[in-house]
Amino acid sequence: MPSLADRGRNSRGSGLELALRIAxxxxxxxxxxxxxxxxxxxxxxxRGASLTAALPRWTHGRVDSVRVQLDTVPDPxxxxxxxxxxxxxxxxxxxxxxxxxxxxETYVPTDPTGGVVALVASREAEPRVVSDALxxxxxxxxxxxxxxxxxxxxxxxxxxxxxxxxxxxxAVAAPRRILVAGAAGWEPKFIIAALEERGWQVxxxxxxxxxxxxxxxxxxxxxxxxxxxxxxxxxxxxxENARGVEPFVRSGGGVVLAGDANLAARVAGxxxxxxxxxxxxxxxxxxxxxxxxxLSLLSLQLLPDRRAIVLEQHNGQPVVTxxxxxxxxxIGVGYDQTWRWRMAGDDSRIAHRDYWSRVVSSVALRPAxxxxxxxxxxxxxxxxxxxxxPPSAAGRALAVNFSPSAVSGALGLVILLxxxxxxxxxxxxxxx
Amino acid sequence: xxxxxxxANPSEFVFATAQYESGDWDSAPLVGPxxxxxxxxxxxxxxxxxxxxxxxxxxxxxRYPFLYLTGHLPVRFSEAERANLRAYVNRGGFLxxxxxxxxIDGVFHKTAMEELTRTFGPLRDLPNNHELYxxxxxxPDGPPTTSHELNGWGDNxxxxxxxxxxxxxxxxxxxxxxxxxxxxxxxxxxKRFYAVDNTRFGxxxxxxxxxx
Numbered sequence: 001m002p003s004l005a006d007r008g009r010n011s012r013g014s015g016l017e018l019a020l021r022i023a024x025x026x027x028x029x030x031x032x033x034x035x036x037x038x039x040x041x042x043x044x045x046x047r048g049a050s051l052t053a054a055l056p057r058w059t060h061g062r063v064d065s066v067r068v069q070l071d072t073v074p075d076p077x078x079x080x081x082x083x084x085x086x087x088x089x090x091x092x093x094x095x096x097x098x099x100x101x102x103x104x105e106t107y108v109p110t111d112p113t114g115g116v117v118a119l120v121a122s123r124e125a126e127p128r129v130v131s132d133a134l135x136x137x138x139x140x141x142x143x144x145x146x147x148x149x150x151x152x153x154x155x156x157x158x159x160x161x162x163x164x165x166x167x168x169x170x171a172v173a174a175p176r177r178i179l180v181a182g183a184a185g186w187e188p189k190f191i192i193a194a195l196e197e198r199g200w201q202v203x204x205x206x207x208x209x210x211x212x213x214x215x216x217x218x219x220x221x222x223x224x225x226x227x228x229x230x231x232x233x234x235x236x237x238x239x240e241n242a243r244g245v246e247p248f249v250r251s252g253g254g255v256v257l258a259g260d261a262n263l264a265a266r267v268a269g270x271x272x273x274x275x276x277x278x279x280x281x282x283x284x285x286x287x288x289x290x291x292x293x294x295l296s297l298l299s300l301q302l303l304p305d306r307r308a309i310v311l312e313q314h315n316g317q318p319v320v321t322x323x324x325x326x327x328x329x330x331i332g333v334g335y336d337q338t339w340r341w342r343m344a345g346d347d348s349r350i351a352h353r354d355y356w357s358r359v360v361s362s363v364a365l366r367p368a369x370x371x372x373x374x375x376x377x378x379x380x381x382x383x384x385x386x387x388x389x390p391p392s393a394a395g396r397a398l399a400v401n402f403s404p405s406a407v408s409g410a411l412g413l414v415i416l417l418x419x420x421x422x423x424x425x426x427x428x429x430x431x432x
Numbered sequence: 433x434x435x436x437x438x439x440a441n442p443s444e445f446v447f448a449t450a451q452y453e454s455g456d457w458d459s460a461p462l463v464g465p466x467x468x469x470x471x472x473x474x475x476x477x478x479x480x481x482x483x484x485x486x487x488x489x490x491x492x493x494x495r496y497p498f499l500y501l502t503g504h505l506p507v508r509f510s511e512a513e514r515a516n517l518r519a520y521v522n523r524g525g526f527l528x529x530x531x532x533x534x535x536i537d538g539v540f541h542k543t544a545m546e547e548l549t550r551t552f553g554p555l556r557d558l559p560n561n562h563e564l565y566x567x568x569x570x571x572p573d574g575p576p577t578t579s580h581e582l583n584g585w586g587d588n589x590x591x592x593x594x595x596x597x598x599x600x601x602x603x604x605x606x607x608x609x610x611x612x613x614x615x616x617x618x619x620x621x622x623k624r625f626y627a628v629d630n631t632r633f634g635x636x637x638x639x640x641x642x643x644x
Contacts (some may be wrong), residue, residue: 183443183476183477183478184475184477184639184642184643185443185445185477185478185642186443186445186497186642187443188643189497189524189641189642189643189644190497190524193524193600193602196600197600204643206642206643207476208475208476208477208568208639208642208643209474209475209476209568210476212475212568214567214568214639214643216644287494287495336443337443339497339524340494340495342523342524343494343495343497343520343523343524343525344494346519346522346523349522349523349524
């Protein structure tokens with residue numbers, strides 16, 4: 001007759017055996033269920049053209065890993081689908097040595113004439129075709145190109161080889177007015193004319209006597225971004241009298257400081273440069289010389305402790321400089337006789353007009369985008385990397401989680417170990 | 433070529449008289465100095481003390497965006513003068529033409545109007561409420577009357593309007609039949625003999641040209 005201790009030991013052993021049997025039965029059920037799923041290929045490779053047909057098959061069937069050989073970056077929906085498969089445990093790898101690199105970004109400049117600026121980059125030497133919904137609009141050959149288009153219908157597409165990048169410029173509200181201030185003279189007169197010819201709405205305050213100003217656009221009510229996008233100050237006196245210019249820039253307005261205006265104490269906190277000596281063109285220089293832009297200039301020496309960039313140099317000396325000041329931008333222009341450049345020729349007149357419009361546009365307050373959710377840039381290869389990671393040379397899966405065969409193997413191992421343990425326990429207590 | 437003086441004074445106003453190949457372009461040599469004196473007297477504009485004479489066919493015309501042209505005799509522009517003048521006005525230059533005869537039946541008026549019409553198209557009457565008449569001194573009735581209009585000389589008419597050719601809303605060519613060349617053609621020192629300075633409208637012309 002077994003002792004009490006033997007009976008207790010037998011009771012614990014039979015409980016453990018029961019648990020092991022249950023575990024073996026559960027594992028067996030799982031193994032059967034796993035084996036009952038439809039048989040599928042474990043690894044599949046397709047070319048890009050077959051991807052659309054393969055994606056549903058991979059989703060509804062079962063695959064361990066897939067490998068995609070791409071000629072072009074898949075469309076966004078297919079790319080998102082692949083990323084989702086990868087997230088669900090399917091090993092997704094890709095290769096695409098023949099994919100052309102092309103990237104496109106578009107924006108609407110702050111300019112009354114509107115249009116769209118497109119920045120196109122590519123490593124390929126082959127021509128890139130820029131087109132919109134109505135057809136091709138330009139062909140580019142350089143690696144990096146910036147083009148300005150008067151209008152775009154339905155977004156832009158740049159095609160390089162077999163790869164296309166698509167982007168749509170976000171619409172922005174029309175720029176507000178520009179204020180021009182300075183002593184009456186040819187320079188302000190022709191700058192105002194140039195800006196108005198480009199469609200800017202210009203208010204002007206030009207002093208003609210100590211107590212007299214010639215105004216255009218009404219009395220100066222104060223600088224406010226609700227009214228003005230930018231202010232153009234053309235001499236030191238106008239800059240000294242520009243009350244509120246610092247808060248104006250701080251709140252997003254733009255300031256153009258031309259010639260002596262860069263010397264004014266009132267704008268010292270806005271600039272990161274110091275006006276140097278005036279240089280005049282050597283005798284014989286034509287007024288239409290683009291490098292002189294009107295025969296005389298002030299160099300603008302950058303101060304070491306403030307951040308600014310040089311936009312234009314002349315003989316190694318900065319002439320046009322720019323910096324940010326809180327939400328606004330400030331640009332310093334060393335040229336102060338650009339009216340001579342304008343008068344020098346018909347081409348110069350157009351160049352002068354474009355130049356000043358570009359200067360003002362570069363600092364003018366940019367109203368918030370009306371459709372800010374519209375994509376403004378496209379870099380297909382970057383999007384491919386973001387979705388699937390870098391390409392792989394072989395068929396090694398990037399993510400191998402719980403594949404069906406691995407599950408079956410694991411379950412079989414559980415069954416085997418459970419039954420073996422249960423048998424050993426039974427034998428150890430003398431039972432059959 | 434560059435005028436070193438002009439380069440040294442970039443924003444200085446220089447009064448320029450147009451020298452054309454036909455006619456008597458130099459019939460009113462004192463108008464320039466007199467208007468320069470008036471501009472310096474009434475305004476703070478930087479002004480070159482000495483007027484210049486510039487050939488109408490020369491590229492130098494482009495260095496002087498204000499140009500004064502007058503005479504008594506027939507005016508016939510050469511092709512070079514016409515092309516230069518057209519480019520000058522299209523780029524933003526201001527041409528002031530005054531009939532020194534004060535006679536719309538006179539040869540200067542007839543030929544000058546023909547030439548200007550051929551170069552720019554027809555000139556229109558400038559409304560007497562145009563900003564030209566208020567840009568510095570106020571002339572509520574339009575162009576001030578000259579003594580030559582009142583004393584029966586020339587065509588014996590008081591011309592109510594000036595004529596103009598506009599470029600982008602700005603006056604590019606201003607034509608006067610009022611004979612301001614005689615009215616303003618005296619030594620600046622003689623202004624003290626006038627109860628009201630009769631060159632004040634000339635100041636408006638220059639201020640307008642410099643600001644619009």
